[in-house]
Amino acid sequence: xxxxxxxxxxxxxxxxxxxxxxxxxxxxxxxxxxxxxxxxxxxxxxxxxxxxxxxxxxxxxxxxxxxxxxxxxxxxxxxxxxxxxxxxxxxxxxxxxxxxxxxxxxxxxxxxxxxxxxxxxxxxxxxxxxxxxxxxxxxxxxxxxxxxxxxxxxxxxxxxxxxxxxxxxxxxxxxxxxxxxxxxxxxxxxxxxxxxxxxxxxxxxxxxxxxxxxxxxxxxxxxxxxxxxxxxxxxxxxxxxxxxxxxxxxxxxxxxxxxxxxxxxxxxxxxxxxxxxxxxxxxxxxxxxxxxxxxxxxxxxxxxxxxxxxxxxxxx
Amino acid sequence: xxxxxxxxxxxxxxxxxxxxxxxxxxxxxxxxxxxxxxxxxxxxxxxxxxxxxxxxxxxxxxxxxxxxxxxxxxxxxxxxxxxxxxxxxxxxxxxxxxxxxxxxxxxxxxxxxxxxxxxxxxxxxxxxxxxxxxxxxxxxxxxxxxxxxxxxxxxxxxxxxxxxxxxxxxxxxxxxxxxxxxxxxxxxxxxxxxxxxxxxxxxxxxxxxxxxxxxxxxxxxxxxxxxxxxxxxxxxxxxxxxxxxxxxxxxxxxxxxxxxxxxxxxxxxxxxxxxxxxxxxxxxxxxxxxxxxxxxxxxxxxxxxxxxxxxxxxxx
DNA sequence: GCATCAGTATAACGGATCGTTATGAAATTC
DNA sequence: GAATTTCATAACGATCCGTTATACTGATGC
Numbered sequence: 001x002x003x004x005x006x007x008x009x010x011x012x013x014x015x016x017x018x019x020x021x022x023x024x025x026x027x028x029x030x031x032x033x034x035x036x037x038x039x040x041x042x043x044x045x046x047x048x049x050x051x052x053x054x055x056x057x058x059x060x061x062x063x064x065x066x067x068x069x070x071x072x073x074x075x076x077x078x079x080x081x082x083x084x085x086x087x088x089x090x091x092x093x094x095x096x097x098x099x100x101x102x103x104x105x106x107x108x109x110x111x112x113x114x115x116x117x118x119x120x121x122x123x124x125x126x127x128x129x130x131x132x133x134x135x136x137x138x139x140x141x142x143x144x145x146x147x148x149x150x151x152x153x154x155x156x157x158x159x160x161x162x163x164x165x166x167x168x169x170x171x172x173x174x175x176x177x178x179x180x181x182x183x184x185x186x187x188x189x190x191x192x193x194x195x196x197x198x199x200x201x202x203x204x205x206x207x208x209x210x211x212x213x214x215x216x217x218x219x220x221x222x223x224x225x226x227x228x229x230x231x232x233x234x235x236x237x238x239x240x241x242x243x244x245x246x247x248x249x250x251x252x253x254x255x256x257x258x259x260x261x262x263x264x265x266x267x268x269x270x271x272x273x274x275x276x277x278x279x280x281x282x283x284x285x286x287x288x289x290x291x292x293x294x295x296x297x298x299x300x301x302x303x304x305x306x307x308x309x310x311x312x313x314x315x316x
Numbered sequence: 317x318x319x320x321x322x323x324x325x326x327x328x329x330x331x332x333x334x335x336x337x338x339x340x341x342x343x344x345x346x347x348x349x350x351x352x353x354x355x356x357x358x359x360x361x362x363x364x365x366x367x368x369x370x371x372x373x374x375x376x377x378x379x380x381x382x383x384x385x386x387x388x389x390x391x392x393x394x395x396x397x398x399x400x401x402x403x404x405x406x407x408x409x410x411x412x413x414x415x416x417x418x419x420x421x422x423x424x425x426x427x428x429x430x431x432x433x434x435x436x437x438x439x440x441x442x443x444x445x446x447x448x449x450x451x452x453x454x455x456x457x458x459x460x461x462x463x464x465x466x467x468x469x470x471x472x473x474x475x476x477x478x479x480x481x482x483x484x485x486x487x488x489x490x491x492x493x494x495x496x497x498x499x500x501x502x503x504x505x506x507x508x509x510x511x512x513x514x515x516x517x518x519x520x521x522x523x524x525x526x527x528x529x530x531x532x533x534x535x536x537x538x539x540x541x542x543x544x545x546x547x548x549x550x551x552x553x554x555x556x557x558x559x560x561x562x563x564x565x566x567x568x569x570x571x572x573x574x575x576x577x578x579x580x581x582x583x584x585x586x587x588x589x590x591x592x593x594x595x596x597x598x599x600x601x602x603x604x605x606x607x608x609x610x611x612x613x614x615x616x617x618x619x620x621x622x623x624x625x626x627x628x629x630x631x632x
Numbered sequence: 633g634c635a636t637c638a639g640t641a642t643a644a645c646g647g648a649t650c651g652t653t654a655t656g657a658a659a660t661t662c
Numbered sequence: 663g664a665a666t667t668t669c670a671t672a673a674c675g676a677t678c679c680g681t682t683a684t685a686c687t688g689a690t691g692c
């Protein structure tokens with residue numbers, strides 16, 4: 001005995017509503033269609049599903065049991081419909097994001113939580129990487145979005161990128177660092193303190209080298225390297241060390257009052273923090289929703305960040 | 317977005333098996349049918365359900381979620397099919413039985429438990445009544461089976477009845493009753509003890525009257541009446557009272573060693589304990605299964621009951 | 633890199649059945 | 663018992679389903 005699932009759903013609707021007419025209405029069908037289905041079901045099952053001649057239509061125990069299974073299907077069908085609807089408007093689905101570790105930890109993960117306040121059924125899978133890996137991951141459809149600093153002149157060959165922040169770097173230290181006492185710390189002073197090197201592969205590492213070259217320095221004291229953002233911050237908290245960081249990361253930590261930036265301008269490449277998407281492949285609506293959320297989130301922050309930068313670096 | 321439930325089931329089958337061909341096979345369909353369904357689904361949903369160009373067919377998150385709902389439906393459909401199968405062979409369903417209180421309590425309820433050892437999914441609804449009520453309940457389709465004593469000449473007008481036991485009555489008392497010490501208690505002795513009257517409406521009550529008439533007695537000491545079987549037995553356990561009971565009820569209590577029957581033959585009508593069914597209306601297979609179980613159950617007991625009767629009443 | 637192969641998409645077709653409107657029958661309600 | 667509601671049946675057009683046959687595409691082998 002194999003059923004057409006729709007028949008069981010119709011049965012369920014009739015049992016639930018207590019009438020053929022109402023059951024049909026519940027499903028948006030005409031009454032004769034449902035009536036015929038019921039007749040057919042009873043014939044096929046070979047057992048009565050309803051007690052005949054009672055107007056508040058009453059199912060037999062078998063009819064009731066079958067209707068329960070029909071209800072399960074009806075519920076599942078409804079859920080499936082809802083799922084598609086919510087997926088279409090970006091209210092459900094999966095967003096796979098990848099980004100550089102510091103940015104993700106400092107700025108993006110918190111945004112994820114905020115995003116899910118309005119999109120609770122969207123799952124976010126986060127992973128880490130630097131630009132080359134991220135680009136490859138995008139093209140291999142392993143992630144939907146990459147959030148990382150890219151050189152502005154870099155061409156994305158099939159990748160769309162939206163700039164969300166200028167990619168300015170600063171020298172970070174703890175707020176009790178002695179260099180902060182000087183009005184105008186000189187680059188040469190930077191060589192007096194131990195340094196934390198950004199993770200290998202990080203653009204920050206290249207930036208650090210450029211920084212050194214701009215001083216004419218050939219060597220600094222690297223005391224620690226390879227840690228995550230939290231590692232670095234905890235190290236900075238405990239020593240008068242220095243490191244190079246995107247300003248926005250320092251900005252994100254401003255409330256903690258543990259680290260800040262030295263009022264020194266350092267060279268920075270023409271780079272911007274951007275969201276990268278594949279331009280060709282179809283993206284789940286939730287992905288676009290999330291990207292838009294991040295973009296506007298940073299837009300709202302932009303002047304705050306700028307003022308913070310001016311205040312910290314320029315002492316305005 | 318409304319789905320044809322079968323489409324979601326086909327999707328589920330494909331996701332589950334990892335291939336269109338295998339999914340189709342799982343459902344007993346040809347591959348093109350399922351393939352077309354998937355194309356159609358993707359077009360209707362407007363989002364990809366599978367990652368293109370991967371041979372171990374891999375669903376997108378949306379496809380996977382939809383497939384989960386499809387699996388629910390598939391499971392419900394399978395369960396519904398199983399339900400009908402088990403119903404057809406009497407392995408599931410509801411059996412509504414009605415009967416005289418003493419018989420039900422003493423003999424039938426225990427059989428119900430035994431029956432359900434082999435038919436765990438059959439529910440049994442028991443109710444009490446005497447022949448006129450039971451016949452009415454049968455005809456009104458409130459019960460499926462009635463188990464009660466009926467006069468053999470009674471004609472069941474649309475009711476089929478199967479005799480399961482001779483309807484012999486005995487005088488019951490506790491096993492320490494003084495009358496049991498006499499080899500041949502005389503009817504007149506019965507008047508010396510207090511009596512428990514069977515419930516009003518019970519055929520036993522009529523039998524008790526007939527018994528009195530046969531003694532020429534006009535009055536006995538009725539001390540208690542209206543109780544259930546357990547009431548009566550507990551009363552008997554606590555006093556040297558007497559009552560009239562079907563022998564089979566005493567038989568059923570033999571293991572308890574609390575009550576027995578006096579070795580006195582008393583008049584009994586041409587009556588038998590029988591199972592009554594409506595002959596016209598369709599019965600659920602489980603009903604027939606149960607009726608047959610009861611019938612053969614008593615058939616197996618028949619000679620045991622007969623020997624018990626002879627031993628107790630005739631002292632053989 | 634090309635050939636082979638398994639699995640998938642597409643096409644065409646016959647038929648089942650679905651949903652509709654129209655109408656009759658049955659039961660409930662007043 | 664008449665009116666009304668609800669259910670069953672009939673007829674019909676159209677959709678969609680499942681089938682076979684066939685072309686296509688990605689995987690696998692050397």
